[in-house]
Amino acid sequence: MGDWLAALDRRADLRAKAGLTRRLRPRAAGDPVVDLAGNDYLGLATHPEVTAAAARALSAYGLGATGSRLVRGSTDAHHALEDALADWLGTAGALVFSSGYLANLAAVRAVVQPRTLLVSDAHNHASLIDGCRISGAETVVTPHADVDAVAAALAAHPGRPAVVVTESVFSVDGDLAPLAELHATARAHGALLLVDDAHGLGVIGPEGAGGVAAAGLAGQPDVVLTATLSKALGGAGGVVAGPAPFVRHLIETGRTFIFDTAPPPAVVAGVHAAVGLARAGGGLRAELAERAALAVRRLRAARLTVSDPDGAVVSVTAPGPEAATAWAADCRDRGVAVGCFRPPSTPDSRSRLRLTISAGVPRPDFERALDVIVECAP
Numbered sequence: 001m002g003d004w005l006a007a008l009d010r011r012a013d014l015r016a017k018a019g020l021t022r023r024l025r026p027r028a029a030g031d032p033v034v035d036l037a038g039n040d041y042l043g044l045a046t047h048p049e050v051t052a053a054a055a056r057a058l059s060a061y062g063l064g065a066t067g068s069r070l071v072r073g074s075t076d077a078h079h080a081l082e083d084a085l086a087d088w089l090g091t092a093g094a095l096v097f098s099s100g101y102l103a104n105l106a107a108v109r110a111v112v113q114p115r116t117l118l119v120s121d122a123h124n125h126a127s128l129i130d131g132c133r134i135s136g137a138e139t140v141v142t143p144h145a146d147v148d149a150v151a152a153a154l155a156a157h158p159g160r161p162a163v164v165v166t167e168s169v170f171s172v173d174g175d176l177a178p179l180a181e182l183h184a185t186a187r188a189h190g191a192l193l194l195v196d197d198a199h200g201l202g203v204i205g206p207e208g209a210g211g212v213a214a215a216g217l218a219g220q221p222d223v224v225l226t227a228t229l230s231k232a233l234g235g236a237g238g239v240v241a242g243p244a245p246f247v248r249h250l251i252e253t254g255r256t257f258i259f260d261t262a263p264p265p266a267v268v269a270g271v272h273a274a275v276g277l278a279r280a281g282g283g284l285r286a287e288l289a290e291r292a293a294l295a296v297r298r299l300r301a302a303r304l305t306v307s308d309p310d311g312a313v314v315s316v317t318a319p320g321p322e323a324a325t326a327w328a329a330d331c332r333d334r335g336v337a338v339g340c341f342r343p344p345s346t347p348d349s350r351s352r353l354r355l356t357i358s359a360g361v362p363r364p365d366f367e368r369a370l371d372v373i374v375e376c377a378p
């Protein structure tokens with residue numbers, strides 16, 4: 001009976017030997033740490049207009065949605081958020097999910113027909129990878145941001161329906177996919193382009209509408225967009241946006257929409273308030289871009305290997321998984337939270353610190369945090 005638990009212990013030992021143990025750390029309310037680990041890019045998670053909108057919906061609707069929207073009914077709050085998102089993203093329709101992960105599972109599955117080929121970037125997020133797997137479609141993984149490889153994969157399967165799957169600003173190194181080129185390539189082969197704009201939404205593009213809008217692809221009939229509502233919008237949930245028949249298809253067939261309790265109305269209302277603030281947040285975006293450039297300059301001056309960020313994600317190479325863990329722990333001991341990415345959460349064998357820059361962090365704290373990262377470097 002206990003064999004399976006002993007097997008789990010052995011696997012935990014192997015992870016520990018490889019420096020890949022993961023541990024939960026306590027987080028108190030009002031945690032004084034300088035946060036370069038979360039994804040609250042615009043500082044909206046705690047914005048008074050956002051929390052007030054959520055509080056109003058909380059007292060109106062109660063804590064949870066109490067069921068899926070098809071079964072329990074679809075609130076005004078959900079529709080208002082979807083209208084606001086579609087307007088912002090420039091799409092005919094939008095559908096919210098209870099997480100970005102579930103939005104991606106639904107989106108990938110919904111674009112797959114019999115014989116569809118999926119062409120997926122090697123740096124794609126786990127939720128896109130799982131979406132490809134769950135869809136059951138044949139998937140070709142192409143080298144990161146390699147448009148020629150995408151073209152070759154499509155050309156090798158003529159006559160088949162195909163979908164190119166990518167992030168916009170990549171979650172690991174913060175670089176922007178060549179979206180316009182990918183779209184032109186996809187279109188030349190009659191393929192669709194599916195973009196996860198999780199780290200682009202609110203951060204880049206006109207009125208912060210994300211990487212798809214920045215590439216001039218908003219509303220294109222052969223583009224499907226997904227995003228999480230948990231990063232620049234400071235809340236929780238996910239969205240899939242695209243042509244109206246596609247959204248209808250998701251409502252009627254999307255398993256992670258149909259068989260999942262709807263996101264809580266309070267969160268939905270808070271995110272709706274955040275959309276308005278994010279659209280008007282040009283000053284916050286300028287501050288983010290400036291901080292990202294400052295981080296790169298400071299860290300490179302200390303001879304660290306730093307990615308070229310196109311959004312607010314900056315990755316710093318660590319010598320190995322143990323060194324990355326120790327580096328992040330030393331930073332935390334000095335009051336600075338940074339992300340620590342090690343295989344298998346990285347698409348290659350490289351371990352990294354990941355800094356997610358937030359305009360909500362006071363500027364002096366941000367600059368001090370950069371000094372701490374340098375001083376703690378292995």
Ligand SMILES: Cc1ncc(COP(=O)(O)O)c(C=O)c1O
Binds near residue numbers: 125199230238
């Ligand atoms: C690129 C990307 N897509 C999707 C997700 C999943 O979103 P959520 O946390 O809302 O499930 C994340 C991270 O959270 C992400 O970084």
